[in-house]
Amino acid sequence: MKAQTGTSPVRRRVLKAAAASAALSTIGFPGIVRAQGTKLKVGVLLPRSGFQGLIGQSCQKGADLAPGVIKEMLGVDIELMNADTETNVDTARTRAERLIQEGAHVLVGPFDSGGAAAIAQVAEQRGVPFVINIAAAPQITEQGYKFVFRNFQTAPDIVRNGLALIGDLFQASNIAPRTAVFMHVNDTFGMAMAKGISAFMGRLTQLPFKIVDTIQYDPAARDLTVEVSKAKASNADFLLLVCRLNDAIILRREMVKQRWNPMGIVSPGSPGMYEEQYFKTLGKLSEYSISNVPWYNPRAELTKVVEKAFLKQNPKDKLVFNGLNVGFTFEAILVAADAFRRARSTDAKTLADAIRQTNITSKMMLGGPIKFNEKGQVEGIGSACVQNLNLTPTVVLPAAVATAKPVFPWPYYKA
Amino acid sequence: MNRRAAVLLAMLAAALILLPAVANSYVLSVATLILFFAYTGQAWNVMMGFAGQLSLGHSLYVGVAAYAAAGLFFHFGIGPWAGVWLAMLLCTALGAVIGFLAFRFGISGVYFALLTIAFAEFTRIGFDHIDWLGGPGGLFIKVEQREHMDLLDLRGPPQMFYYVMLALTAGAFALCAWLLRSRAGYYWQAIREDEQAAQALGINTFRWKMLAMVLSSALTALAGVFFAFYYNNLFPEQIFHISRSIEIILGPVIGGVGTLFGPILGAAVLTILADSITELLAALGIEIPGVKQVFYGVVLLAVVMFLPHGIWPTLARKLGLEGRD
């Protein structure tokens, strides 16, 4: 690199950084050596750009507030090493390798199942513990991995809990719809849910409704006229929907345009209808949509602590719109920190063993204590029935933690 | 090739062979990725450089091969060394069909490119609906702890995958070098320069173009099988996606279409560039999503505008490696 006289300081810094990083990345120097021992280095892998960029950024908020809260709670020092998976499996893999190379003691992330599978292999190969914050594909914890842990429901769990909550919803509202039309996205998540539903529908007795039509659609579809027409023509009592954010918005609008008003929209477990964008775009039309999803306990102690920290870092945002993403990401880091506190070491194997012994009862998300079974999966994570009321996702069931009563059928319905 | 080129080639080969001994796991994973794109780019290059057909749907072959091998392994326990034959068979057939359709119906240029895109997209959506192969939920092959190397089932440490990919890339390079010098190579060059004149000379252009198509798709099939066993999970949305097809052709176009070294150089430059930009942005503390890709696009634009034949020809001239290539 030719030296230039009179280069501005910024230019020199850029040149130096470029030279250094190029050199480092080619030689593969094992990162700058830091003082060992008292800090836990957590590699956070999230899709901050690409197709799932919005959700990744939401999860990142949960990661960013973690060091402060955990320091207060457990007295443990955490250093975050953030990496962007760019919603791309190749990038997820190389970034994971990179973080481990740079000294990450534990990995956390990455929100989508494809990335999770890729990172899990790297983690297992390198013997570095990996705590998954959100990913629903059941296969990831069926591989016999010893270093991969998941504190999130698998798709079958989500379905089971979601359907059970529908039963509770009908009971609480004193109404028994007889038919439903099932619409779902045709992607990893949607298909897993569809399979789960057909498996569970036969078994549960509180669900007297029949699915009269199943309509699967492309999540990238810009136009859902045909799908909604079909659904309307089925004359079902209510809409059972597994969706993502953008298609949920399109669907809701299309329902209005086609003047279709069933008893309501109920999701047995999918993202979309509780996300901020849904409210911002649809305004009043977002009211009364119901999603049965893993959620945080609005009455838990830890929730209040996290909410305070969240508002401090994001004064213009609300926890309720990021609850799921922030909550699980935070808990994943909490698991790592808690294990570190008990293990008193940053050695990978010791940490993994410590994580396996985790038993956290004071938590933020609904459900039983955070305890990993032999497959590295937490059982007993709960779901809540979350309804959009007053332009805010509100927990309406289970009654013990609810902050409002459910509204079903919604006011647009005329019997 | 001249003396200088031979020496440099030998040095490069030595460096590549010794890399796992000195590099850490991260560098190795990046190197494997580079080799993967170098190999696939080289395979694509056969269709473009030899038959003169621009294929923008090469992800079709990667995907079909990957699913063929993975499906056999997942459902019947048949290992990759056997599965690769089915994969190659299917891809050869596909390449033959597309080639036949194209040449018999006189489709070339951008129409051919669109034809390949259509086939890839059609297959992508199709595979989303094949439940037997996992559908959109993906096909996951069982992964085992890989301390020991099981070459038969392609289960092993990253070093094993690196060497497999290196062997494939070296093999493709040697094959293409040999082909270029053979009679076939002269025919292909003639066809590329002026097809009508070649035909006038009595060369059966149809046969030779078909051969290039089929060769290209068969070679790409090997990449697909590797992909299946390296990543151990396949999603139609990812593997058949048009962005993958574009990734495959980036290397050769930047490096130099129709040249031997172009794809390898291009793949290396692009991967290292992408990584360096990420590091640079991280060092400068810029975390706005999209900045990296804009940089990337600008570099791409610059190369396409100012080095129309790719980097390799200019580089070769500068290094004094003239003579062959």
Add this chain to the structure above:
Amino acid sequence: MPIELVVNVVIAGVLTGLVYGLMALGLSVIFGVVRVVNFAHGEMMTIAMYATVVLFAALQLDPFLAVVPVAGLFFVFGTLLQAGVINPFITRPEHSQFMLLVAVAIIMVNGLLMVFGPDARNVQVDYQLESYAIGPILLDKARLYASAAAVAASAALFAFFKFTRAGKAIRACADNYLGAKVVGLDVKRYYALTFGLGSACVAVAGCMMILLVDVSPVLGPAYTLLAFVIVIVGGLGSMGGALLGGVLIGVSEALAGLFITPSAKSMFSFALLILVLLLRPQGLLGRKP
């Protein structure tokens, strides 16, 4: 299957198809004359959609009014793009052209991502969610107005090419490059003009499209592909063909979605493309080369 369902779906398909057709029209004009494969076409429409969103947010400007400034802007932009960047590439091999425009597309998409973020945006006009009811038939207002505008814009473009001097000159350049040069036409200038027109066309399509679809940075590539499918099916160089192709794709996708599973409806378009390429490569209304 109730007949109203089919009728409603087909009508919606036709209306949407007309807007698709307008988008494809821009591509047909560019490709047919300048012979450049504009793989950044969908991205250009995406930018037009964002421009409409911004104008609406800042000035409450209805998309139908925003058409004027946005189309004007794109006309200028297109002319400059052609003259500055694309012109040297006309004689280059296809893969070079393709890579050039892919690079441009990458810069566009990610530039949008940087400026607007990944959220989907839209305009909220009053008539957005209303529909006309004629018996059991429901006509989506926004869709109806948008398709009407698409037809109007296409008619205007058609008139330009048929009746104005510049239009005829452009057609001459397309038909016979050498001949046009021989009679002294400034081909370069007409190419730039054509690219400008094609871009303006895309801009109008974008203003209409934002009424039907929310915009996000990643929208571009799918529309680029769709535009190419329509142009090839309808016929290169034929404006009626672009509209016809659009309607055909719109209706076939709708019907495929109705009778087969909706998630596979795009397969239909690609199958159609393959068939057309094989059996009638000049498209339905195109002239045989």
